[in-house]
Amino acid sequence: QVQLVQSGAEVKKPGASVKVSCKVSGHTLSDLSMHWVRQTPGKGLEWMGGFDPEHAETIYGENWQGRVTVTEDTSTATAYMELTSLTSEDTAMYYCASRRFGNYYFDYWGQGTLVTVSS
Amino acid sequence: QSVLTQPPSVSAAPGQKVTISCSGRRSSIGNNYVSWYQQLPGTAPKLLICEDNKRPSGIPDRFSGSKSGTSATLGITGLQTGDAANYYCGTWDSNLSAWVFGGGTKLTVL
Numbered sequence: 001q002v003q004l005v006q007s008g009a010e011v012k013k014p015g016a017s018v019k020v021s022c023k024v025s026g027h028t029l030s031d032l033s034m035h036w037v038r039q040t041p042g043k044g045l046e047w048m049g050g051f052d053p054e055h056a057e058t059i060y061g062e063n064w065q066g067r068v069t070v071t072e073d074t075s076t077a078t079a080y081m082e083l084t085s086l087t088s089e090d091t092a093m094y095y096c097a098s099r100r101f102g103n104y105y106f107d108y109w110g111q112g113t114l115v116t117v118s119s
Numbered sequence: 120q121s122v123l124t125q126p127p128s129v130s131a132a133p134g135q136k137v138t139i140s141c142s143g144r145r146s147s148i149g150n151n152y153v154s155w156y157q158q159l160p161g162t163a164p165k166l167l168i169c170e171d172n173k174r175p176s177g178i179p180d181r182f183s184g185s186k187s188g189t190s191a192t193l194g195i196t197g198l199q200t201g202d203a204a205n206y207y208c209g210t211w212d213s214n215l216s217a218w219v220f221g222g223g224t225k226l227t228v229l
Contacts, residue, residue, distance in 0.1 A: 044121055045207055047218035061217050095163055105154035105169040112163050
């Protein structure tokens with residue numbers, strides 16, 4: 001059973017950056033495609049970016065190009081999402097989600113990390 | 120505005136059946152598998168249906184998925200109060216080269 005455990009809530013000032021982690025257990029991280037999804041208060045899900053195994057590269061949503069970076073550390077089985085130049089509109093819940101190679105759906109999700117941007 | 124279109128809300132009484140629609144384009148639903156996610160209040164999304172109509176292990180057969188052309192449908196029979204949640208459809212969009220989701224549908228079990 002795959003488990004994804006995310007880092008705790010963050011409070012940041014406008015203009016700062018935030019780095020959220022997602023610890024993977026129950027499966028080898030290198031055999032998973034890890035992604036990040038944002039959910040703003042009272043709104044739906046928005047895919048930010050993740051690893052595309054079909055092309056062996058990390059891809060990002062159009063709205064996030066240049067501001068978000070998704071990385072992995074296989075030695076600690078941890079995925080990371082860093083978001084820069086924060087504004088109040090980035091106040092949201094951020095989820096990591098996993099996709100197994102060859103599957104076209106996100107089968108496991110982290111518990112979410114609330115990022116609050118406030119001066 | 121979401122790439123996939125869902126009704127904002129649906130409601131039905133316990134024991135009844137409800138369907139939730141998800142409309143997209145050829146580049147999204149038309150050419151790629153659709154998955155459905157259930158988000159109970161205060162929790163993370165959970166995979167409910169994958170590959171248009173397959174139920175992952177542990178998902179009751181009260182939940183079903185179907186697809187026709189550029190639209191997909193989630194069906195829930197024998198509604199229970201515990202089914203009250205937000206439901207999201209998702210798929211890959213080949214033109215956008217991005218994963219896309221519907222705006223979500225809030226299910227109220229009256």
